[in-house]
Amino acid sequence: MTTTIIKNGTIVTADLIYRADVKIEDGVIAEIGPNLSGGEELDATGCYVMPGGIDPHVHLEMPFMGTYSTDDFESGTRAALSGGTTMVVDFCLPSPDQSLLDALKRWDNKSTRAHCDYSYHMAITWWGEQVFNEMPEVVNRGINTFKHFMAYKGALMVNDDEMFASFQRCKEIGAIPLVHAENGDVVADLQRRLMEEGNNGPEGHAYSRPPEVEGEATNRAIMIADMAGVPLYVVHTSCEQAHEAIRRARQKGMRVWGEPLIQHLTLDESEYFDKDWDHSARRVMSPPFRNKAHQDSLWAGLQAGSLSVVATDHCAFTTDQKRTGVGDFTKIPNGTGGLEDRMPMLWTNGVNTGRLTMQEFVAVTATNIAKILNIYPRKGAILVGSDADIVVWDPNKEKTITASTQQSAIDYNVFEGKHVKGLPRFTLTRGRVAVHDGEVRGQEGHGQFVERPPNNPVNRALSTWKELTAPRKVERTGIPASGV
Numbered sequence: 001m002t003t004t005i006i007k008n009g010t011i012v013t014a015d016l017i018y019r020a021d022v023k024i025e026d027g028v029i030a031e032i033g034p035n036l037s038g039g040e041e042l043d044a045t046g047c048y049v050m051p052g053g054i055d056p057h058v059h060l061e062m063p064f065m066g067t068y069s070t071d072d073f074e075s076g077t078r079a080a081l082s083g084g085t086t087m088v089v090d091f092c093l094p095s096p097d098q099s100l101l102d103a104l105k106r107w108d109n110k111s112t113r114a115h116c117d118y119s120y121h122m123a124i125t126w127w128g129e130q131v132f133n134e135m136p137e138v139v140n141r142g143i144n145t146f147k148h149f150m151a152y153k154g155a156l157m158v159n160d161d162e163m164f165a166s167f168q169r170c171k172e173i174g175a176i177p178l179v180h181a182e183n184g185d186v187v188a189d190l191q192r193r194l195m196e197e198g199n200n201g202p203e204g205h206a207y208s209r210p211p212e213v214e215g216e217a218t219n220r221a222i223m224i225a226d227m228a229g230v231p232l233y234v235v236h237t238s239c240e241q242a243h244e245a246i247r248r249a250r251q252k253g254m255r256v257w258g259e260p261l262i263q264h265l266t267l268d269e270s271e272y273f274d275k276d277w278d279h280s281a282r283r284v285m286s287p288p289f290r291n292k293a294h295q296d297s298l299w300a301g302l303q304a305g306s307l308s309v310v311a312t313d314h315c316a317f318t319t320d321q322k323r324t325g326v327g328d329f330t331k332i333p334n335g336t337g338g339l340e341d342r343m344p345m346l347w348t349n350g351v352n353t354g355r356l357t358m359q360e361f362v363a364v365t366a367t368n369i370a371k372i373l374n375i376y377p378r379k380g381a382i383l384v385g386s387d388a389d390i391v392v393w394d395p396n397k398e399k400t401i402t403a404s405t406q407q408s409a410i411d412y413n414v415f416e417g418k419h420v421k422g423l424p425r426f427t428l429t430r431g432r433v434a435v436h437d438g439e440v441r442g443q444e445g446h447g448q449f450v451e452r453p454p455n456n457p458v459n460r461a462l463s464t465w466k467e468l469t470a471p472r473k474v475e476r477t478g479i480p481a482s483g484v
C-alpha cells in the first residue's frame with residue numbers, strides 16, 4: 001500500500017477553509033486531520049489544498065474541419081496536470097451514420113495514453129432509430145451526457161426536431177443534453193455574405209458569429225429542453241445575450257447551467273484585429289472572443305451563480321493547420337488551447353482581483369461540474385473516500401505564460417506573455433504525484449475512464465415536477481350532446 005501525507009496546508013473546498021493534513025492510501029483520501037504521519041510527506045506549508053480541477057470540455061485529437069486537433073490524450077492530459085487539472089471530459093463524435101458504440105471504441109483506443117482520469121460526452125451528430133436505440137447502452141457504459149451542435153451546418157449540426165427528439169430520449173434515460181448554442185443557419189449565411197464582400201480574414205470569423213446568434217440559440221435550446229422536461233447544460237457561454245437567456249430561465253425555475261471559458265473571460269475581440277494574420281487565426285474559435293462588456297457579464301454570472309463552470313474547450317491546432325484558412329476564414333480550424341492555463345489564469349484574474357472567493361474558485365473549477373456530472377463526491381471534493389485528485393496550490397508561485405515551456409504540443413499559446421500568480425506546487429492524480437515542485441512527472445496510461453451514472457438529483461427533481469404538472473384530461477360528467 002502506498003501512503004502519502006500532505007502536511008501543513010490549508011484545505012479549501014467549495015464550502016470550507018480549514019487547516020488539516022490529508023492522508024492518502026492507494027489513491028483515495030483515507031484521513032483528514034491534524035498532525036498525520038506515516039507515509040511519504042509532501043510539504044504544503046503556505047499552500048491551499050484543493051480538489052484537482054475538472055475540465056468538462058476538451059477536444060483531444062478531434063477530427064474536425066479536415067484535420068485533427070494536435071493535442072491528444074497524452075499531451076493534453078499532461079498539460080492538464082501541469083496546470084492543476086486532474087480530470088478531463090472529451091467529446092466522442094460519431095461520423096455521419098456511424099453507430100454510437102463504434103465511435104466509442106475509437107475513443108477508447110485514443111484515451112489509453114491519458115495521464116489523468118477522463119470521461120466522454122457522446123455527441124448526437126445525426127438522428128435516426130439506431131441512435132435512439134443505442135443511447136441507453138451509452139448510458140450503461142457510464143456516459144450520462146449527450147452533446148448537440150446547433151452550429152457547423154453541413155457537418156455536426158442537428159436541427160430543432162432532432163434536438164427535441166434527442167432531448168426527450170435523454171429525459172427517458174436520465175441523461176443531460178449539452179448544446180453548442182449558435183444559430184448555424186444564420187452563421188452560414190453571414191459567412192457567405194462576408195466572403196462575397198471580400199471580408200476573408202480571421203476577423204470575418206468574429207463578424208459571422210455576433211452575440212445575437214448565440215443568444216437566440218441558447219434561448220431556443222433552453223425552451224426545447226424545458227418542453228422535453230430535461231435539464232440543459234450550455235457549453236462555452238461567451239456573451240451577455242446567452243447569459244441573459246440562462247439567467248432568465250433559472251429565475252423561472254428552469255434547470256439550466258452555463259459554462260464560460262477561461263478564454264472568453266480573459267481575452268477579447270481585439271485579438272482578431274491584429275495585423276498579423278497568424279496571431280488572429282490562432283485565436284479563431286466558436287463562439288469568438290467578445291468585448292469587455294460581455295466579459296464583465298460572465299464574471300458577474302460566476303459571482304451570482306447564474307453561470308456554474310469554467311472550462312477551456314481545449315481544441316489546439318498548430319499555426320500550419322490554421323493556415324489552411326488563408327484567404328477564406330471559414331476554413332480556419334476552429335479552436336484554441338487552454339488546459340494548462342485555466343486554473344492559474346482564473347486564480348490570477350479571479351481570486352487575486354477579488355472577483356472570486358477561493359471557495360467560488362473551487363466551485364467553478366471542480367465541485368459544481370462534479371455534481372452536474374453525477375460523480376460528486378468521488379471527484380471535486382476533499383473528503384474521506386474521495387479520489388485523491390488534489391492540487392496543492394502555491395498562491396505565491398509566479399510565471400509568465402509562454403509556448404516555449406508549455407506541455408501542449410502546439411507552437412504558440414493564446415495567453416503568451418500573461419503573468420500569472422498562483423500555480424500548483426504538487427498535483428496528484430488518484431494519489432500519484434504528477435507535478436512535484438513544478439516539475440511534471442507524468443505517467444502515460446495512468447488515467448482511467450470515470451463512469452458517470454444517470455439520474456442525477458436535478459434530473460430526478462425535474463422529472464417529478466414535470467410529472468406533477470403534466471397536462472391531465474379533465475374527467476367530466478354530463479357531457480352535452482354534440483351540436484352537429
Ligand SMILES: NC(=O)NCCC(=O)O
Pocket residue numbers: 059180284285286287313315334335336
Ligand atoms: N470551439 C471551437 O471553436 N472548436 C471546438 C469545437 C466546438 O466546441 O465547437
Ligand SMILES: [Zn+2]
Pocket residue numbers: 180235236286287
Ligand atoms: Zn462548440
Ligand SMILES: [Zn+2]
Pocket residue numbers: 057058059313315
Ligand atoms: Zn467544444
